[in-house]
Amino acid sequence: MSNHKIYVTRPFLPPLEELIPHLQQIWASGQLTNGGPYHQQLEAELARYLGVPHVALFANATIGLVTALQSLRITGEVITTPYSFVATAHSLLWNGIKPVFVDIDEKTLNLDPSKIEAAITPQTTAILPVHCYGHPCDVESIQKIADDYNLKVIYDAAHAFGVKTGTGSVLNHGDLSVLSFHATKVFNTFEGGAIVCPDAKTKERINHLKNFGFANETTVVATGINGKMSEFNAALGLLQLKYVEQAIERRQAIDQRYRELLNRCPGIQCVDGVAGETANYAYFPILVGSDFPISRDALYDLLASRGIHARRYFYPLISDFPMYKGLPSAQPHLLPVARRMASQILCLPIYPDLSDAEVETIAGIITQA
Numbered sequence: 001m002s003n004h005k006i007y008v009t010r011p012f013l014p015p016l017e018e019l020i021p022h023l024q025q026i027w028a029s030g031q032l033t034n035g036g037p038y039h040q041q042l043e044a045e046l047a048r049y050l051g052v053p054h055v056a057l058f059a060n061a062t063i064g065l066v067t068a069l070q071s072l073r074i075t076g077e078v079i080t081t082p083y084s085f086v087a088t089a090h091s092l093l094w095n096g097i098k099p100v101f102v103d104i105d106e107k108t109l110n111l112d113p114s115k116i117e118a119a120i121t122p123q124t125t126a127i128l129p130v131h132c133y134g135h136p137c138d139v140e141s142i143q144k145i146a147d148d149y150n151l152k153v154i155y156d157a158a159h160a161f162g163v164k165t166g167t168g169s170v171l172n173h174g175d176l177s178v179l180s181f182h183a184t185k186v187f188n189t190f191e192g193g194a195i196v197c198p199d200a201k202t203k204e205r206i207n208h209l210k211n212f213g214f215a216n217e218t219t220v221v222a223t224g225i226n227g228k229m230s231e232f233n234a235a236l237g238l239l240q241l242k243y244v245e246q247a248i249e250r251r252q253a254i255d256q257r258y259r260e261l262l263n264r265c266p267g268i269q270c271v272d273g274v275a276g277e278t279a280n281y282a283y284f285p286i287l288v289g290s291d292f293p294i295s296r297d298a299l300y301d302l303l304a305s306r307g308i309h310a311r312r313y314f315y316p317l318i319s320d321f322p323m324y325k326g327l328p329s330a331q332p333h334l335l336p337v338a339r340r341m342a343s344q345i346l347c348l349p350i351y352p353d354l355s356d357a358e359v360e361t362i363a364g365i366i367t368q369a
């Protein structure tokens with residue numbers, strides 16, 4: 001294993017020979033994009049699999065987020081988390097919206113609902129929470145605040161493919177949810193994403209927005225973008241869907257093995273899911289505490305020196321990047337929990353092809369550090 005590199009993730013791929021007939025079909029039809037048959041089929045099958053009313057496919061989640069905000073005419077200020085991938089906040093700036101960062105909960109690492117109200121101003125129009133690592137936000141508390149203040153809720157559900165709570169798919173909460181099907185995700189179409197929509201009318205509006213704003217051949221109803229998914233990506237998605245349960249089961253086994261090996265390691269805390277959650281095991285985050293013999297960054301370097309490329313998702317905080325750090329809500333003292341988590345977090349490799357022996361090696365390096 002010494003010269004074999006292990007990354008934080010490796011994409012799941014279906015058998016190549018299963019893709020060939022679909023490529024032949026695409027070649028024969030000449031329909032490469034713009035809502036072709038594979039696109040329509042994947043939208044229908046995903047809605048069924050995920051247990052959601054409607055799915056609008058996208059080229060990636062970032063354009064999905066930008067479009068979701070545009071479709072609800074969100075303006076002014078939006079409350080969001082600093083502890084996420086930078087695309088979350090970028091989607092606000094792309095719409096000319098001011099992000100207002102609110103601290104996270106130390107257990108779930110998601111937006112802390114008890115801190116949202118204090119950040120609401122007359123300019124606030126929406127909340128953009130993230131189901132970080134796929135673990136559900138406190139959706140009930142967030143909805144209560146949104147109802148009280150008449151705010152929209154758009155979930156960045158990039159990590160939350162297939163995640164359920166006691167009431168079904170976590171994607172059914174809020175006004176819209178946005179999924180990512182990037183290569184690094186539990187379900188991938190190489191690049192891709194989707195907006196989960198509550199009704200056909202909303203989906204129709206979103207379909208216009210992702211197709212330059214065209215409502216028909218001659219009518220443009222909005223400043224839309226090109227956010228469409230191609231037939232290639234959609235055909236691949238249909239194949240991936242056949243294997244996704246199997247891939248999640250393998251992830252679950254890896255998660256369990258890491259926990260057995262690391263749970264009693266002083267200074268290491270495995271981030272837990274939320275009670276009642278059906279998880280997708282998208283990530284395996286650990287917190288490296290001050291009682292661990294070496295720092296988080298020293299552990300990251302130690303693993304890297306052994307060919308294991310863990311990742312510090314999410315460090316630095318979004319609020320520390322140059323285009324955000326001048327915002328009043330980005331001041332470090334306002335975000336103490338997010339700051340502490342960003343300094344302790346390390347996401348360990350987890351993906352279906354990771355072997356038990358590799359998991360044991362990784363855990364061994366950590367416990368012996």
Ligand code: T4K
Nearest residue numbers: 007009010011060061062085087088158180181182183184
């Ligand atoms: N919101 C949230 C909360 C997100 O986490 C993301 C994306 C988005 C929105 C936006 O979604 P998209 O617009 O991308 O659909 C990666 C991904 O590029 C990004 O999609 C993801 N979140 C983020 C958490 O992780 P990087 O810069 O860490 O990727 P990279 O290229 O370093 O890949 C990580 C490891 O994965 C590599 O070391 C090796 C492996 N890998 C990666 C790729 C791309 C492969 O084995 N094969 C591959 O093709 O951002």
